[in-house]
Amino acid sequence: MTKPLYTCFATLCQELASSGQTEAQAEAWHILTHVTGANRTALLTQWRETLSRGTQRQLASILRQRKTGMPLAYILGKWWFCGHLIAIHKGVLIPRPETELLVSVAQTFIQKDTHIFELGVGSGAIPMALAMTQNIHYDGWDVSKRAIINAQENLAAYGQSQIRLHHQSFFAKTAYWRKSRHASGHILFVSNPPYIPPEDMSGLQAEVHYEPKKALVGGYAGLSFYKRLFTQCLRQSTPCHMVVEVGISQSGPLSALLEKYPNYAHTWHVDLADIPRVLAIFPTESITPLPHK
Numbered sequence: 001m002t003k004p005l006y007t008c009f010a011t012l013c014q015e016l017a018s019s020g021q022t023e024a025q026a027e028a029w030h031i032l033t034h035v036t037g038a039n040r041t042a043l044l045t046q047w048r049e050t051l052s053r054g055t056q057r058q059l060a061s062i063l064r065q066r067k068t069g070m071p072l073a074y075i076l077g078k079w080w081f082c083g084h085l086i087a088i089h090k091g092v093l094i095p096r097p098e099t100e101l102l103v104s105v106a107q108t109f110i111q112k113d114t115h116i117f118e119l120g121v122g123s124g125a126i127p128m129a130l131a132m133t134q135n136i137h138y139d140g141w142d143v144s145k146r147a148i149i150n151a152q153e154n155l156a157a158y159g160q161s162q163i164r165l166h167h168q169s170f171f172a173k174t175a176y177w178r179k180s181r182h183a184s185g186h187i188l189f190v191s192n193p194p195y196i197p198p199e200d201m202s203g204l205q206a207e208v209h210y211e212p213k214k215a216l217v218g219g220y221a222g223l224s225f226y227k228r229l230f231t232q233c234l235r236q237s238t239p240c241h242m243v244v245e246v247g248i249s250q251s252g253p254l255s256a257l258l259e260k261y262p263n264y265a266h267t268w269h270v271d272l273a274d275i276p277r278v279l280a281i282f283p284t285e286s287i288t289p290l291p292h293k
């Protein structure tokens with residue numbers, strides 16, 4: 001039997017909520033817009049119309065997968081970041097709202113000649129969002145081949161193929177940023193590095209375990225990527241700027257680490273829960289950026 005859209009929506013919300021999804025209504029909208037190809041406004045005008053059997057079967061299949069705990073982004077093969085719909089492949093980190101804060105802080109540091117280097121480009125969410133508002137020189141690194149392929153797809157889809165992607169460790173001795181940072185004018189390092197302490201992994205939501213460990217686990221206390229970034233990037237003779245996302249409760253240890261770098265000052269940027277989630281570092285002699293709102 002075919003069912004009207006509003007019944008399908010109500011059933012989806014109920015089923016998602018009863019399987020423990022806290023964002024059941026938002027997820028139901030994502031699923032409905034995905035299977036119908038229509039946006040919310042269009043769907044509301046067709047609320048009493050029926051969904052075809054094929055579309056209902058597709059809905060049921062998505063729901064079945066979601067109930068196993070698989071993240072919705074992997075089931076749909078796409079996710080929303082900074083207002084843009086981007087492709088997300090299985091095995092690549094799903095971009096989070098905190099990373100949108102990183103993007104807006106990084107934007108305040110970009111000048112005409114800024115060259116941006118990213119550690120851990122993942123799906124390409126950060127360069128894609130930055131390139132949508134400004135003309136940027138950008139090089140991104142990732143050790144994951146899947147991530148590089150995913151990022152290439154997103155950047156091509158948004159006409160940003162000039163952004164260069166490197167399938168290599170950011171810390172490789174031959175990494176291009178090491179040479180080019182001396183030639184370029186204004187350098188900005190950005191990263192949402194793996195920052196989860198290994199011992200915290202078992203306490204995370206089941207769905208996080210679908211994501212690659214390499215994208216999540218950040219060594220002892222979750223700080224090893226920051227330590228390497230600071231020693232390798234801030235100790236160079238040419239000054240640079242850096243904007244990184246950090247884990248909950250990492251602001252104290254990171255501020256302490258930064259005391260070793262007297263030529264740099266830093267600011268913290270908080271999320272909606274007032275937790276510092278983005279760290280911006282800049283040379284003490286440079287003009288202090290406007291506080292991020």
Ligand SMILES: C[S@@+](CC[C@H](N)C(=O)[O-])C[C@H]1O[C@@H](n2cnc3c(N)ncnc32)[C@H](O)[C@@H]1O
Nearest residue numbers: 093095120121122141142143144169170192215
């Ligand atoms: C937390 S994810 C961030 C992905 C993306 N920037 C985002 O915010 O959605 C970290 C990424 O760093 C990559 N990565 C881990 N170690 C790396 C290394 N040494 N060099 C470059 N990338 C690395 C992982 O493969 C993963 O894609």
